[in-house]
Amino acid sequence: MSRFALELLDRSHDRKSFCSGLATVDDYLKQTARGHTEKGVSLTRVLVSADAVAPKPILGFFTLAPCMVEAAGWPDVPRGLPRNPVGAVLLARLAVAESEQGKGIAARLLALARRIAASSLAGTGGIGLVVDAATESLVGFYRRHGFLRVSAASRKLFLPTGSLVADVSATGK
């Protein structure tokens, strides 16, 4: 029996009570996330208790969206990266409810986001998963999980498609 469930955000989830401590992220979940998910602009998934009933408390959530990576503004782009923008997946947001922090929820959410990004990239192509960390301490979180900083100037981190999911077949799945 699973302890948690991951679901696409819908009206059965209690968005109003969600508080991560970062107002911009909370406002996004309350005001924008469901509309975007319904229209397919981006998809927000929420982690809830497996046996929760509506209105289900949201333990944490993440939002994935398509994005483009582009080598622009300079001549002689080296071979290997096309001159045209290439597709990737953007982990636009990931947050855990304040009351649930320190229980491994963020780690679970990140692992789930990687798995879903990996299967979507396997279906359509794309170079990897991009994340724009909201704060410097979150940069640390993503780096601990293997995300790579491409430039010191921005808080964007990257993980190539081939680095998203460990091959679990070796350990018997």
Next chain:
Amino acid sequence: MAHAPAKPKRGRPRAEATMRISPRFPVSTAGLLERASALRGLTVTGFVLESAREAAERVIAEESRWRLDEAETRKMLRLLSRPPRPNAAARRAQALSADVEIRS
């Protein structure tokens, strides 16, 4: 399946709340706005609103585009040619997430 009669919604129908902001424009800008809105057949408010919306949407669209400079592109190419294996923390997180049922 029989359709239940639609339940009337309680309370007043919800219209989006509006807020008055009255920016002061330099006369030249105000004249420009008036002419442009007349050309589009819009009120000045309508014109400003639509233009601001378009600008906001452009900013949001930019968020989904990552422009790499030369050094970043070289770094990116190195990463792509030899993607690292998931590290210990990532493997632990993956194992931890086994107690999550992915419903949708």
